[in-house]
Amino acid sequence: MNLENCILAIDQGTTSSRAMVFGTDSQIIAMAQQEFPQHYPNDGWVEHDPEDIWQSTLTVCQQALAEAEAKGARVVGIGVTNQRETTVVWDRKTGKAIYNAIVWQDRRTANDCLALQQAGHSQQVRSKTGLLLDPYFSASKINWILNHVEGARQRAQNGDLAFGTVDSFLIWRLTGGAVHATDITNASRTNLYNIHQQQWDPELCELFEVPAPLLPLVKECADDYGHALASLLGKSIPICGVAGDQQAAAFGQCCFDPGSIKSTYGTGCFVLLNTGDKAVDSANQLLTTVAYKVQGKIHYALEGSIFVAGAAVQWLRDGIHIIEDATQTESLATSLDYEHGVYLVPAFAGLGAPYWDPEARGAIFGLTRGTTNAHLSRAALESVAYQTSDLLKAMADDGVTPNVLNVDGGMVANNWVCQFLTDVLDIKVQRPQIMETTALGVAYLSGLYLGLYENTEALTNKNKIDTTFESTMSADLRNKLLCGWKTAVECTLGFKR
Ligand SMILES: Nc1ncnc2c1ncn2[C@@H]1O[C@H](COP(=O)(O)OP(=O)(O)O)[C@@H](O)[C@H]1O
Numbered sequence: 001m002n003l004e005n006c007i008l009a010i011d012q013g014t015t016s017s018r019a020m021v022f023g024t025d026s027q028i029i030a031m032a033q034q035e036f037p038q039h040y041p042n043d044g045w046v047e048h049d050p051e052d053i054w055q056s057t058l059t060v061c062q063q064a065l066a067e068a069e070a071k072g073a074r075v076v077g078i079g080v081t082n083q084r085e086t087t088v089v090w091d092r093k094t095g096k097a098i099y100n101a102i103v104w105q106d107r108r109t110a111n112d113c114l115a116l117q118q119a120g121h122s123q124q125v126r127s128k129t130g131l132l133l134d135p136y137f138s139a140s141k142i143n144w145i146l147n148h149v150e151g152a153r154q155r156a157q158n159g160d161l162a163f164g165t166v167d168s169f170l171i172w173r174l175t176g177g178a179v180h181a182t183d184i185t186n187a188s189r190t191n192l193y194n195i196h197q198q199q200w201d202p203e204l205c206e207l208f209e210v211p212a213p214l215l216p217l218v219k220e221c222a223d224d225y226g227h228a229l230a231s232l233l234g235k236s237i238p239i240c241g242v243a244g245d246q247q248a249a250a251f252g253q254c255c256f257d258p259g260s261i262k263s264t265y266g267t268g269c270f271v272l273l274n275t276g277d278k279a280v281d282s283a284n285q286l287l288t289t290v291a292y293k294v295q296g297k298i299h300y301a302l303e304g305s306i307f308v309a310g311a312a313v314q315w316l317r318d319g320i321h322i323i324e325d326a327t328q329t330e331s332l333a334t335s336l337d338y339e340h341g342v343y344l345v346p347a348f349a350g351l352g353a354p355y356w357d358p359e360a361r362g363a364i365f366g367l368t369r370g371t372t373n374a375h376l377s378r379a380a381l382e383s384v385a386y387q388t389s390d391l392l393k394a395m396a397d398d399g400v401t402p403n404v405l406n407v408d409g410g411m412v413a414n415n416w417v418c419q420f421l422t423d424v425l426d427i428k429v430q431r432p433q434i435m436e437t438t439a440l441g442v443a444y445l446s447g448l449y450l451g452l453y454e455n456t457e458a459l460t461n462k463n464k465i466d467t468t469f470e471s472t473m474s475a476d477l478r479n480k481l482l483c484g485w486k487t488a489v490e491c492t493l494g495f496k497r
């Protein structure tokens with residue numbers, strides 16, 4: 001085990017904050033995790049308390065560092081990865097947020113986005129940012145905060161406030177307010193960043209009424225983000241790798257070549273396909289986004305974003321209390337056969353790609369007196385595979401048909417999920433040995449900046465495949481199941497409250 005030149009990777013996710021210490025040979029030396037509360041103050045609203053984000057992050061960093069140091073590890077750099085799009089606006093003097101973090105899943109600005117769409121701005125936003133004009137992204141959330149917190153707009157114009165995605169907020173706090181920066185992958189999720197010119201776009205800032213003095217400096221993914229304070233972490237450590245969590249997972253899966261693809265199953269599910277130095281337009285409602293920029297070279301990606309994956313399992317546990325633990329879903333799912341007939345469309349926060357309907361809400365079909373927690377658990381797991389199938393179909397229509405899907409995220413610890421995925425997609429599903437690919441991705445980025453690795457080629461093959469899943473399902477059964485899913489989605493989209 002190599003204990004010299006270790007990296008502390010911070011993974012600030014939607015439901016929990018994690019910190020891991022990696023050695024240069026990719027092994028995990030220490031790890032700590034803390035869940036934090038979710039707030040749902042209104043229909044379609046999702047918020048986090050920024051102090052919960054900060055305190056949980058600081059605590060897990062301190063725990064992981066203490067454990068690593070007790071084992072003799074020497075930590076030389078920090079990587080930060082984060083739930084993307086989630087929007088924080090804070091006071092530059094006090095460092096305190098002026099409103100809760102508005103989470104990526106939050107749909108409160110659906111009407112604001114609709115008004116901009118109806119005014120004909122969709123193409124302008126799409127061509128500059130690669131994104132849709134949707135409440136998912138940060139811009140309309142920033143505008144909402146400035147419109148709803150008294151005096152905020154004036155203070156923003158005066159330069160007294162700062163906006164950041166969660167990476168930026170954490171870097172600000174870790175450096176004691178010395179650095180207000182974000183990386184290009186996080187910037188590319190705001191609806192304000194021109195991914196072709198690689199700069200904040202003044203026209204979009206005007207469109208979304210976001211004053212320029214709010215915005216952070218945009219840097220490459222392996223770059224100088226200042227030093228975390230010794231008063232917080234026991235010693236001053238450079239922060240030198242930053243990426244949004246889905247891009248970080250793709251980097252951790254070594255998706256460096258055009259055509260390489262990964263799918264991460266956390267709270268949501270996000271499929272990213274590397275398209276090299278070309279920003280490819282999708283004709284099928286996929287997003288064009290920045291995969292990473294390292295050593296001066298940019299790579300773009302096509303992305304399919306599903307808002308609810310593991311969140312459906314969390315709902316079974318915390319919302320309707322029919323399971324006690326996420327791991328239970330595996331045995332419950334296995335207890336039923338394929339033709340159980342229940343479909344769950346988990347549009348709790350609208351539907352993302354390829355449907356993009358922020359007003360859609362979840363639905364369950366096929367209930368009988370015999371329906372049990374096993375049916376609902378299985379339908380929740382199945383919905384994740386069906387949604388992935390929708391994304392891969394959209395990618396195929398855009399001309400890309402992968403034959404292997406690299407998976408990661410909390411849900412793929414579930415073998416049943418991986419097998420059902422390969423069955424429904426009819427392609428190989430590969431699970432890596434180190435499933436913490438998100439954290440690993442920013443550990444790699446920090447290592448690149450510090451010169452621990454020369455270039456991306458030096459990283460390839462570091463994270464070996466643990467299990468390959470292959471389909472055993474007949475084409476007839478697959479078609480029948482997918483046909484049922486299609487009907488369920490159509491009915492869900494057709495239902496308006
Ligand atoms: N064995 C399992 N089976 C099904 N779902 C699981 C399992 N373990 C964890 N999950 C789900 O995975 C999600 C956690 O994954 P994680 O990658 O940590 O998410 P995030 O980074 O979004 O917080 C939770 O929503 C949880 O319900």
Ligand SMILES: O=P(O)(O)OC[C@H](O)CO
Pocket residue numbers: 012013014015082083084085104244245246266267268269
């Ligand atoms: O918290 P996760 O891992 O579900 O990721 C959230 C995404 O970054 C949202 O775009």
